[in-house]
Amino acid sequence: MLNRLTFLKGLIWFVLSLLISNFNDLLMKGLGQNLPNMEIVFFRFLFGTISLLPFIFALGHRSWKSERLFLHGIRGLLLFVGISLWCYGLKVLPLATAAVLGFTVPLFTLPLAFIFLGERVHWPRWVATIVGFVGVAAILIPTAFNVSWVAFTLVGASLLFAIIDVINKKLVAKESMVTMLFYSALVTTILSACPTYLVWQSPTSHQLCLLVVSGIGSNLVIYLLLKALTSMEASALAPFRYLEFLMSVVFGFLFFQELPSLYILLGTAIIIPTTIFVGFYEVYTDNRHKKGEMATLEPQACYVLSEAEKFYLQYNSTKRMLTNKRPNKGLQKLV
Secondary structure (H helix, E strand, O other): OOOHHHHHHHHHHHHHHHHHHHHHHHHHHHHOOOOOHHHHHHHHHHHHHHHHHHHHHHHHHHHOOOOOHHHHHHHHHHHHHHHHHHHHHHHHOOHHHHHHHHOOHHHHHHHHHHHHOOOOOOHHHHHHHHHHHHHHHHHHHHHHHHHHHHHHHHHHHHHHHHHHHHHHHHHOOOOOHHHHHHHHHHHHHHHHHHHHHHOOOOOOHHHHHHHHHHHHHHHHHHHHHHHHHHHOOHHHHHHHHHHHHHHHHHHHHHHHOOOOOHHHHHHHHHHHHHHHHHHHHHHHHHHHHOOOHHHHHHHHHHHOOOHHHHHHHHHHHHHHHHHHHOOOHHHHHHO
């Protein structure tokens, strides 16, 4: 059982990750009013790649050497298209809409894992997934009448992120966290370089600083999630993830005078309970067939929380690798 201090510490790390994630969306939306979307994507992942270089150098060749470069390239391509769609959708749609539609990634992951990984899916999860997509429709249909097809860019992005999740399930036991982060950021930077050149608009010093913050923040979100998971189980964190919706409402109102419509609230009331059910039902069914700590961590890493949890199984191995190599004390303290 977790004591209160450990629980509170893990919760603080997790809430900080949600705040930074929302702040990153806020930056992308704000910068998108004056800079081309592709340029924002390029700089975000360029600075994200640069911020990983100290870890790459500290870990040595094991952090970048991989025999699965093709899969890393596919992940990078999907991430490039997905984040480009996400950035475009954020520019037009309210932050709250983006936050709710981002919760649909586990709903897409379920049928994709069934098709491509051959995972067994029990009927309650199918029912919950269908109900969840009803909530998506409640948001999309009225939104589409007002802003044309733009509403579907966020859904398309969520679908691509779900495909990345499925690929990550194949890679997570074979590649380190740093390797997966580095190649996804590097490939996305390379793919966005040419389109950025075609639409280039010189950013101001203020905009450049915000782009640096966005790039570093994208990796910081994952680090904070990992720190949270070292203090408490993913199942304990899961209900708090939906604070992200409240944060997006507050940020949207303060910076863009946005308020969620009745349809957004209706869709939220359907999507959030169904995604919670999908996650916890997966944990419940898996724990009936497996024993030990890994049975608790692995399913939650893919279904309960967001993108960083899929790397959790590699966290301890990466930490041991750092310890064995005896790097500087500052880096050991960081991880």
